Amino acid sequence: MHFPTDYQNILRRINNINPIEYRNTRNYTEGDISYLSPYISRGVISTKQVVDTLLTKGYDFSASIKFIQQLAWREYFQRAWQFLEDDMFDDIRHRYTGIRHKKMPIALTTASTGIESVDNAIRELYETGYMHNHLRMYTASIACNISKADWLVPSEWMYYHLLDGDLASNTCSWQWIAGNFSSKQYFCNQENINKYTGSKQRHTFLDKAYDELPAMDIPGILSSTTSLQLTTSLPDSKITGVEPSLPLLLYTSYNLDPEWRKDMKANRILLLEPSHFRQHPVSEKVVAFILELAKNIEGLQIFVGEVNKIPGINQFPSIYSKEHPAFKHLPGIKDERDWIFPEVNGFYNSFFSFWKKCEQTLKVKGKIKAELLRA
Numbered sequence: 572m573h574f575p576t577d578y579q580n581i582l583r584r585i586n587n588i589n590p591i592e593y594r595n596t597r598n599y600t601e602g603d604i605s606y607l608s609p610y611i612s613r614g615v616i617s618t619k620q621v622v623d624t625l626l627t628k629g630y631d632f633s634a635s636i637k638f639i640q641q642l643a644w645r646e647y648f649q650r651a652w653q654f655l656e657d658d659m660f661d662d663i664r665h666r667y668t669g670i671r672h673k674k675m676p677i678a679l680t681t682a683s684t685g686i687e688s689v690d691n692a693i694r695e696l697y698e699t700g701y702m703h704n705h706l707r708m709y710t711a712s713i714a715c716n717i718s719k720a721d722w723l724v725p726s727e728w729m730y731y732h733l734l735d736g737d738l739a740s741n742t743c744s745w746q747w748i749a750g751n752f753s754s755k756q757y758f759c760n761q762e763n764i765n766k767y768t769g770s771k772q773r774h775t776f777l778d779k780a781y782d783e784l785p786a787m788d789i790p791g792i793l794s795s796t797t798s799l800q801l802t803t804s805l806p807d808s809k810i811t812g813v814e815p816s817l818p819l820l821l822y823t824s825y826n827l828d829p830e831w832r833k834d835m836k837a838n839r840i841l842l843l844e845p846s847h848f849r850q851h852p853v854s855e856k857v858v859a860f861i862l863e864l865a866k867n868i869e870g871l872q873i874f875v876g877e878v879n880k881i882p883g884i885n886q887f888p889s890i891y892s893k894e895h896p897a898f899k900h901l902p903g904i905k906d907e908r909d910w911i912f913p914e915v916n917g918f919y920n921s922f923f924s925f926w927k928k929c930e931q932t933l934k935v936k937g938k939i940k941a942e943l944l945r946a
């Protein structure tokens with residue numbers, strides 16, 4: 572899978588979504604999925620922008636509901652992060668007591684679990700920075716529920732490699748699979764993997780009935796574990812000059828929106844803070860992707876350092892950034908992000924209680940048919 576970085580190609584990708592094909596095939600690795608997550612995660616486009624494009628193309632809310640529901644997962648996790656703040660990186664709802672270690676199974680890092688579809692997906696992750704949602708679920712389930720690792724270290728490993736790395740979607744999804752942010756752990760067996768990935772494997776450690784999986788011993792292949800040493804290689808700053816009489820617009824690795832305050836006469840700086848990347852390291856591929864996406868923003872200069880070290884930071888008449896839980900500390904005015912469901916905010920214990928509220932707002936606005944809500 573290739574991820575173009577120029578804005579026109581990204582807009583074309585939104586335009587190509589077929590929500591009906593999506594609804595029918597999305598769980599299959601060959602399904603008609605959107606591949607939009609790297610652009611949504613990096614704030615190049617918003618969930619609302621995607622929905623608006625679908626509506627402009629003539630798909631109504633009812634036809635697009637499954638796709639909109641997936642986008643709502645993104646908003647659900649972002650809202651959870653806004654509410655939980657740093658507590659999101661701790662066990663959210665409860666602690667699972669069956670954990671045996673806080674490391675990473677080596678067989679996952681080396682793509683040698685013996686589950687062919689999972690191993691191929693890990694190789695693809697290293698190569699492209701992308702993994703299909705179902706494969707992420709299988710990988711996380713093997714790490715947490717079969718190898719009995721605490722979710723944190725494996726989640727950091729996956730985040731490191733994902734072009735779409737989104738701390739909320741990633742952290743909360745791992746906790747969802749591990750049963751810390753859901754009512755039970757998620758298990759997959761070989762039959763399920765074969766069905767959705769087109770493989771025909773038998774006699775693996777997952778070739779079992781579902782009720783056998785929770786109690787099984789850790790397979791030998793998963794017993795070797797390692798600690799991770801993940802670091803980020805940041806580029807050099809490229810500040811050619813700032814105009815202190817103009818406002819400052821601060822872009823981040825989660826806000827690379829070329830349309831944001833586009834017509835404003837301002838200094839534009841992409842801020843890459845080492846402290847952020849020390850806490851949440853990403854691969855060289857991810858850094859390169861961020862820098863390529865940044866090229867869509869005219870006049871953008873790159874500053875690598877902490878925000879208070881930006882040359883002349885105290886002299887600009889005003890400073891703007893976009894609201895984001897990772898960058899609450901930035902000075903100045905925070906513009907609201909574009910949400911599909913701006914009125915549904917705060918923390919919900921489960922996605923389905925959140926989604927119920929979203930559906931209600933659509934119903935109140937007459938945007939989906941009542942019978943669909945009952946289905």
Ligand SMILES: Cc1cc2nc3c(=O)[nH]c(=O)nc-3n(C[C@H](O)[C@H](O)[C@H](O)COP(=O)(O)OP(=O)(O)OC[C@H]3O[C@@H](n4cnc5c(N)ncnc54)[C@H](O)[C@@H]3O)c2cc1C
Binds near residue numbers: 612643733736
């Ligand atoms: C263990 C695990 C870790 C994950 N880590 C991340 C991550 O770091 N960043 C990330 O963007 N997504 C993450 N996801 C969610 C999901 O896998 C990806 O968003 C999806 O695979 C992206 O591919 P797509 O754009 O083709 O999705 P599509 O199926 O086309 O979905 C459309 C959009 O809906 C949203 N979406 C779909 N599924 C989910 C979901 N389960 N959670 C949140 N949003 C969703 C995304 O914005 C996606 O672009 C993770 C899921 C799991 C199970």
